[in-house]
Amino acid sequence: MSKPKSNNAKTISVALTLCLVCSVLVSAVAVGLKPAQVENARLDRNKNILVAAGMYDAQSDTADDVAERFKDFNVEIVDLSKGNYLDDDALKVAGIPDRNAYDASQATKNKALSEDLGSNDPAGIGRVPKYAKVYVKNDNAGKPEMVVLPIQGYGLWGTIYGFLTLESDMNTIKGISFYEHKETPGLGARIEEPEWRAKWSGIHSYDENGNVATGVTKAGTPKDNWVDGISGATLTGRGVSNMIQFWLGEQGYKPYLDMLREESGQTIDNAQANQSTLTAEPKTELAATLPVANGKEA
Ligand SMILES: Cc1cc2nc3c(=O)[nH]c(=O)nc-3n(C[C@H](O)[C@H](O)[C@H](O)COP(=O)(O)O)c2cc1C
Secondary structure (H helix, E strand, O other): HHHHHHHHHHHHHHHHHHHHHHHHHHHHHHHHHHHHHHHHHHHHHHHHHHHHHHOOOOOOOHHHHHHHHHHOOEEEEEOOOOEEEEEEHHHHHHHHOOOOOOHHHOOOOOOOHHOOOOOOOOOOOOOOEEEEEEEEEOOOOOOEEEEEEEEEEEEEOOEEEEEEEEEEEOOOEEEEEEEOOOOOOOHHHHOOOHHHOOOOOOOOOOOOOOOOOOEEEEEEOOOOOEEEEOOOOOHHHHHHHHHHHHHHOOOOOHHHHHHHHOOOOOOOOOOHHHHHHHHOOOOOOOHHHHOOOOOEOO
């Protein structure tokens, strides 16, 4: 009877040793891969900023192209309630040591860096960061040619993250991209498709009174200046609509965009913007938006 007992002990000790070795191996691999994962996430985010800016060609662009083109953007931290940029001193006071490393989504987990939206939360995000990270591309004269704004909001199955780009009038939408969501492939996930995203280009964000005047309709119910929803994905479309209206509104980027418009002496003039959209040459998505920076194609 003593023999089986010692066999059992042996089996258990071999199993435990194997478990220990495996867990050490898995942990080592996880720790070893972490930097590569962080770098890949950063590259993917930068790629999606370029997608929203119309500066990415999925067929030919490499990681090096993304890195090179991304250099055209200045990273700025905006005080959302006031609309101004935070300089280095203000960043220190705000508790943001590094503007590039700042993550506004993470900031919503920090009570000092975010505010509870309570019941006034159309985008379903719970808390809004006090400071947002935006990406600004200036023209040769040093004036904003476009701004890429991070947006997020609840779809049908979870939070959708994306970027919205506005042209220099801080009203006309240049492009949009979505890089993380839980929507269903073939239904809500179609928001990622270039064909649907292209519908946003040239849309005006605000009416003449400065009110947000765009969103997503139910498929097949066209509305001037709104984007036709995806058939069978009305709920995702509603989520996208809510998030865009939230982020362009007073609790989002509106104070900032008003400030940029004021600084450049612009008012919302949809008639003029309409005219330039109507007379523009039809172009491919990339060619239409590739800017000439510092005398060379960016
Ligand atoms: C398994 C499953 C997944 C679904 N995924 C989505 C989705 O990702 N987005 C969405 O808006 N609707 C989704 N729906 C459909 C919604 O329940 C709803 O019917 C739809 O949004 C209504 O859109 P419609 O009015 O255009 O038909 C899904 C339904 C099922 C059964």
